[in-house]
Amino acid sequence: MEDLRAYQPLRQLFAELVGRVFWNKPIELRDREVLLYLCDLLTRFTRMDRIYRLRDARGRRLEEVAEMLMEADVLLNARSFHQEREVHKHIGDFTLFWTGVYPEALRLLRHPTRKDHLIDYVQQGKRSYYIASTFEEGEWRKESRILRRLSHEFEICSFGLNLVRREWEKMGDPTYRLIMEAFEDWEG
Incomplete structure (x- = not known):
């Protein structure tokens, strides 16, 4: 996993919101490891170079799931099973992020002129997380359980990430800040 210590304040904010x-209610998903994974996902994906981190053999940035799938296939472009796993994990993260945090972007990401036009991001995200979860050896053992859970709970996690976004958007509202400050004074 990527070292996110430089982003600690932001990660703490995401941890609070995700928690x-x-x-x-209405979600009640209380799997600590999954919630920490979602915090890390949000933290990593604050940078565009992390959202679009995959490259093809020529070094070209992969921006569409269809292209990523080609890089994940050992029979096509994947050079190893490690690459296959990492690409499928990234596809799961990529699709969960867009369907959950910015679902309005799907209209552009799946525009009829794009390769992703016929890809169902939810179904592909679930499938890719599942494939990545089947790599259970050594260093991947612990994370494989988390990825399998994300595959099974993809829609719930997507919905929850959308609610997280709504919460952070409220934080910019001056009225919301006044209410929260008053609540903190009342509690404290």
């Missing part, structure tokens, strides 16, 4: 949204 608040996922721990309570």
Whole structure:
């Protein structure tokens, strides 16, 4: 996993928001490892170079799931099973991020002129997380359980990430900040 210490304040904010949204109704997903994974995903994907980190053999940035799938296939472009796993994990992250945090972008990502036009991001995300979860050897053992859970709970996680986004958007609202400050004064 990537070292996210430089992003600690941002990661703490995401941890608070993810905990608040996922721990309570209507979601009630209380798997600590999955929630930490989602915090890390949000933290990593604050940088565009992490969202679009995959490259083909020529070094060209891969921006569409269809292209990523070609890089994940050992019979086509994947040079190893390690690459296959990492690409499928990234496809799961990529599709979960867009379907959850910015679903309005799907209209552009799946525009009829794009290769992703016929790809169902939810189904492909679930499938890719599942494929990545089948690599259970050594260093991947712990994460394989998390990826399998993300595959099974993809829609719930997507919905929850959308609620997390709504929460952080509220934080910019001056009225919301006044209410939260008053609440903190009342609690404290």
